[in-house]
Amino acid sequence: MTNTIGEIADADFIFACGTNTVEAHPVISYRINQALRKGAQLVVVDPRDTDLAKWANEHLRLKPGTDIALVNGMLHVIIAEDLYNKEFVANRTEGFDELKATVAKYTPEYAERITGVPAEKIRQVARAYARAPKSTILYTMGITQHTVGTHNVFSMANLAMLCGQIGRPSTGVNPLRGQNNVQGACDMGALPNVLTAYQSVTDPAAREKFGQAWHCAIGEKPGLAIGEMMTAAHHGEIRAMYIMGENPILSDPDANHVAHALEQLDFLVVQDIFLTETARYADVVLPAAAFAEKDGTFSNTERRVQRIRKAVEPPGIALPDWEIISRVATAMGYPMQYASPSAIFDEMRSVTPSYAGITYARLEERGIQWPCPNTEHPGTPILHTEKFNRGLGKFNAVEHVDPNEMPNEEFPLILDTGRRLYHYHTGTMTRKGMLNDQMPSDYLEINCKDAESFGIKDGDRVRVFSRRGSMAIRAQISEVVPQGVVFTSFHFTETPVNQLTNPKTDAIAKIPELKICAVKVEKIA
């Protein structure tokens, strides 16, 4: 997030795209509620009539995969009606002329033809976003999990920069991230192309610095992303894998392909707290400590680094992940000996400029938001207040492109996937105890008109087919999904929806199009 969660409560206008915050980030939705109680306007952009959409002043129920057209329509209105922030555009940005040229054809009427959102609503929302003193953009994977995911995010940034709704309190471009430490894992360089703090492996200075710190030579070629690793394993190019705390058999698209890839490996190590679906494919399974059994830090979606603390002992002879990795490295002849997680943190911050000023001592009372370059620095609640990382903010003019897999006669419906309130990711943590008692199984949301045309009644068992696989699931007739769209979550091993999803990825961020694939639904006789 460019801004801080607490600031949402003071926004005047909230533009929430592809986020069902009420279910997926409940505590952030409390801040939206507080803003609404103070008179803020909420516009929700989502094909589904989510719990958040029910709070909205305006729900733009666009056709799946048409976000760029919608935002370009808004940009068109804001430029045509001279509502943009000329001072911000002149002093803080570049590329405005290209943007203006690109969005020229996206009249609200043209955008309506692509998105299905009435032109007049596009006008109203564009004006309100531009005119509000403090407008904030919130989004999640409804924006990113598309083959145009990066371009969707460019659209969000274009909108914020055009109106100068960034770099001030209660504004900004704010992705709400879905996992406790997904921000931290990225910050720590658990990505194929960057080291910690996004220092690129293609940068010779970064390679030199890490080479010295780690006594090694860092390769200049970016590595493979998850999906690419699976394909490489499939082809015998990757022969061994070490998987820590991940369950790609349920979480990754085209899961049958993932399973086959893992079977092809010569050697697979899975380190986890449970014998997950993925761990069953392993040659060696290593038992790890859970969050409550170790010390460490997580970084949240607003870049706030916070402590976790050991409360209880791990079961049996399980060990914290950091200790297991150290032992594996040491066994391979590369000694890694750390007295505690804080020693690892200190080493990390010595090579990580944005974390350099954060220490365990400082984190004792409160979290600190990076960038925090030195130990006197208070942290950074709001990014881009004076300038952007690259200097001027660049408008990236982007065009609408259809999703990779559109419905056709054989597969007439769009399958959308996401999350449920009572569960988390692949269910390894939430399919236990009270949460599972509350929601022990999932269902397929299907619109009443589709249900009628396919002869499906509420509660029927159905089979959903895509080009890649099929699964059986209970149907729930629902007004949450529009006609032509069905929805379920990826939390349940009994209904492994990722056996159906499309592994086609965005060319830049390599994120798969998990929000859209073509399916058909048949009642199980």
Place this chain on the structure above:
Amino acid sequence: MAVATVTIDGMTVQVPAGTTVLDAARSIGIKIPALCYDPDLSSVGACRICVVEIEGSRNLPASCVTACTDGMVVRTDTPAVAEARKAILELLIANHPLDCMTCEKSGTCLLQKYCYEYGVSSSPFQGDRHEFAIDDDNPFYVRDMNKCILCGRCIRACEEIVGRSVLDFSYRGFNTKAGPFMDTPIRDSDCVYCGSCIAVCPVGALEEKKMIGKGRPWEVEKVRTTCPYCGTGCVFDLNVKDGRIIGVTSTDGDVNGRFLCVKGRFGYQFVQSGDRLKTPLIKKNGEFKEATWAEALNLIAGKFKETKEKYGSDAFGALSSARCSNEENYLLDKFTRAVIGTNNIDHCARL
């Protein structure tokens, strides 16, 4: 900004105009009891236990809903104030189970605390008593409305913080009851069990079901930590007794204050699940066999080295984890690039 200078118990304090007498008093360390007041919620002045004397006022106003005005003179410790507060407590406990010996709230209950402070152990008032059925037909909460003092904090938290407005008062007079629409069990309401009502309840009317009978507050160690679920970064206290987690309670998180969602508050059970992995496992003839760390590490080191030698470093791939800590992600990053010598590391950031 306009300021008001007020004198409270002989101490003079300047506060922004509009500050309540309660907040002004608390800002200079003067204790005023309050049951319905909550700093995160709107003030309603319902319980009246925060009454004070204000010069020129004919009655005893509730300090939580009385704004300071310039020159105001307030006394919080007069016999009239003490008598009024005592009477309020006696009225409250006239219809309140005095079962502190088994009540989960004992030790953190505000009604108990104030009765202790004002020497109230029984009530001179005798009359009808509630006999509400206990609502525990759900995995998360126990609602005992016999203990409810009708302060309305749960109602305001559900509306003002969470935005669900599941709760309100139903019936009137003596029969007034806080709960879901039409006084249904919570299971039949739109409640999603975030437990915000529990976090603000000053008495034992709302309790976490699984914590009942597990330990007294003073026996429990509270370990402040960060939630393992979504990326919001809520902070809470793990409650630990005899080496076991018995529940989660609110603390004061940077992001969330005292408020959590159902997963944060009730999603800790996986940690102590019997299904946890307890030893390394090595697959032999398609079956997992328990192994020692030494056996597992030797095998792994050998195989990883063999892969590297035979096929090169890029024949290795690592998946790190958005669930693991920064320290662990850093180490796996270092392991992959420095020990194996490949950039093939990723995690499920995109999923």
